[in-house]
Amino acid sequence: MTLDVSKRIAFIGGGNMASAIIGGLIAAGYPASNVSVSEPYEELRKKLSATYGVFTTSNNSEAIAHGPADIVILAVKPQVMRGVAEGISEAVKTHSPVVLSIAAGILAKDLERWLMAHSAGKVPSIIRSMPNTPALVSQGATAAWASETVSQSQKDLAFGILAAVSKKTYFVEREELLDVVTGLSGSGPAYFFLLIECIEQAAIKLGLPADVARGLAAQTCLGAGTMAVATGEDPADLRRKVTSPNGTTQAGIESAEAAGVRQLWENVVIAATKRSEELGAILGKDN
Known part of the structure; x- marks a missing residue:
């Protein structure tokens, strides 16, 4: 599947997994100008900018608006996901990106509720995925699930992004199967x-x-x-x-x-x- 390099990607969180995915995308020829990253730690922002040439900020909504983003990748710890999701509610409503979560355990219904907490309107399109740590050396195995509002082109975009660091990438039909994926890969x-x-x-x-x-x-x-x-x-x-x-x-x-x-x-x-x-x-x- 060919990765659409015209799409803009916003990463919320710039830790190890986000950095691995960004590195895989850049290595695959994805333009750094189409990638933005929001990361609270200045040292990490500087490293990401210097290493990959991507736009960095400490403001989550700014990262989404920069472009604006066609897809938002939530690469934060599950424990802080609610606050992050509620904080980008307005930006998601305004720009209507598909939201891809790589956080373990956060259900789509909860993520959807948080993303609409301060901004009623269209139900956001959500994809959940479970990459694993070998993605850090471009040898990942990843499975994902997409909500009903996700279009085929959005699924293709997410698949291409995840496949940049995964040798095996799959979509499963039922969200609860991601728990099995977590237990396996x-x-x-x-x-x-x-x-x-x-x-x-x-x-x-x-x-x-x-x-x-x-x-x-x-x-x-x-x-x-x-x-x-x-x-x-x-x-x-x-x-x-x-x-x-x-x-x-x-x-x-x-x-x-x-x-x-x-x-x-x-x-x-x-x-x-x-x-x-x-x-x-x-x-x-x-x-």
Whole structure:
């Protein structure tokens, strides 16, 4: 999908994820003149301006009006989202951008209510997305959901922006599935870091130097993931191809199966998904 470089983008928040997306957009040929960023910390504003040549301000509404923006990306912590959304209510009403939230747990109905808190009128078009931290190295996996008022061209614009730092980008049909996405890919990098940590420590205990164990563990994780993506094969089939009968891999796999590894990882994803649901309910409360 081709990214429409004529559209103007306003970022509310200039932290790590916003910076990663901006960097990916600029690297893909997106004009810096079409990007504005509102960020309260002066040092970070200066860095973004110097690094990417984008317009920066400490005023959220000014960032939206600069252009004005066709899409507003809310890249702030969930805990401050209500105040930010209410603060840009008038600017969103005036310029009618699609609003893309990358904050975990904030439901569209709550975001919509806050965006209309001080400015009654047209219901804002909202897209929620869940990128993950590998986006910081342009290896993200992202899923998004769009409200009924989002047009196809707005979805295409959001998809192109998210895809600038994501190797896999999807839209899901139901908003509640973003909780599952959070449990899978949003939290997922930490699961793989844990796996690397565990097999690295096991190898060290068996005598490998720490730097060798870490390098081999991390690269093996990367290589396996790359193979899964590049081939598109069922991971079970890929696993079986590596597992020779009565060989070393079979011994390791059988040990993992005996320890209940499948139920373990199912429980991990379920727990993270449920916590995402809980946070949505908590963060959406007005009191």
